[in-house]
Amino acid sequence: MPASARYTNLTRYENIGINKEFNLADGHAHQGQNSTQQSIVAELPDLFYAAEKARQADSEDEFQQAFYSLAGQHSAVTHPRTFLCYSASLATDLVATYLSSKRLTVRLLQPSFDNLATILKRRNIPLVPVAENEFAPERLEAFLNSLGEDALFLTLPNNPTGFSLDPAAFERVVGHCRVHGKILIIDCTFRFFATSPFWDQYEVLEKSGVSYIVVEDTGKTWPTQDLKCSILAVSKDLYDDMLELHNDILLNVSPFILRLLTSYVRDTERNGLDETIWSVIRSNRQALRDALQGSIFAPAFPQSTVSVEWTRIDHATLRSEHVVEALGQDHLGILPGDHFYWADHETGSQYIRFALARPCDWFVGACRHLRTVIGANEDFQA
Incomplete structure (x- = not known):
């Protein structure tokens, strides 16, 4: 070319x-609508008027509970430190803004979708790549010991390769970040395509006391014409700073979108x-x-x-x-x-x-x- x-x-x-x-x-x-999703589309007027009458907090809670329940993240069903965004890219930019404000450096997984690196670079964040094979059992310890950056940014499972961490490796990474004061950032936007048995990552994160940020999303999973929602979940020590940044950008995600997505998530829970x-x-x-x-x-x-x-x-x-x-x-x-x-x-x-x-x-x-x-x-x- x-x-x-x-x-x-x-x-x-x-x-x-x-x-x-x-x-x-x-x-x-x-991927289009299956038969039960077609029923959801047929009910769009009812969802619209129900959202119009609902309290915003109730729409948010119902969506979050349905999402995390389906994901097997039972420790996060009532996670008290989450922010909703219209897209994962917006959530990632909020993360980048925080990292930039603290002048932090980042080790970012490669390969990964390039907008992660682009968003971070535009906030003038120094980036160093890390390859997936560094997380192999025989190499993991040496990699972690070499981690000099302030934050480790992973995509689990990874777009485009499908790479992920098993529970033992995940706990090892979390433990190292906790002991050495690193922020662990995880993009889980392809989470629902990990067909191995789900396990509660948030339980590991919360119990460890590690500083963490997790980005979730619906846009890669359900065919809702790009009506979507991203969840940005953070550890207690990062909450106040992230709250201020989120308040600068967004009041709320549309309750209609939340009601629509909740219907799709619950439909998936019923049908598998x-x-x-x-x-x-x-x-x-x-x-x-x-x-x-x-x-x-x-x-x-x-x-x-x-x-x-x-x-x-x-x-x-x-x-x-x-x-x-x-x-x-x-x-x-x-x-x-x-x-x-x-x-x-x-x-x-x-x-x-x-x-x-x-x-x-x-x-x-x-x-x-x-x-x-x-x-x-x-x-x-x-």
Whole structure:
């Protein structure tokens, strides 16, 4: 792709992708409504008028309790130090504003969606990358002992790879941060795609006494036309400062949005995460992998369960920007991998990312088109 046609961030690529005939770019929830969710949509007028009559605090409490209950975070169901935001990006900017005000440094996971790094950098926060393999059991102790920054920022599970920490590693990281006075920041916006048994992370955080910030979100999980809510949960020692920052930006999230999201969360609790969310992602992942058979594109993390597919390019010279350009010309929008490696674009250029949260029938058609494009391009064939 000519340098003049390249974009500087992933959100810009997503913006281009959403206008393609086959948008596999943005990771938002676009999988359409199942039968019980259609019933929620049919009840939108009732939800609107109920929200209009409700006390704001009641709408917030009902949403938070439903969200954390479904997530298995029972210690957070009545968490007293949470702030609601319209998006996870806004919540992250509040975190960045706090870190900047204290002149703190951050070790940030790589790869990760590049707006995390961009938001922090725009607040002039010094960043150092940390690779996922540093959290392997045999390397974790050495990494933690090398952690000189004031805060550790992780995404669990990670977009795009699906990387996460098991309970033992999580407790080890929390314990180290507590003992050494580090702030632990965790982006959990893809939490509901972690199909391993849920365990109460907030219980570990609260009992440890660590300084922490957790960002939650609904926008990657439920197909609500980007009507969403992010929860920003903080430890006691950070609450007063974060409260002041939140007050500067936002009074409240719309009670109508909260009522709508609560209905979706409760519907998922009734019908199960597998039926409501995981089965769609699992089906689309298999359809994509079938379409990529015999090509230079291979799943980089075959066991991943998150709603995106991080895909390796097995070619000596092709890079992610070349693939994105070529597929874009054939009406397919995807994301290049280089920007996920926000401190090392060259390493990321060996990858591309496909979004999976789409209607299954539509996705099969997109994969059929992708297969045709691969068949017509010799460079894409293994």
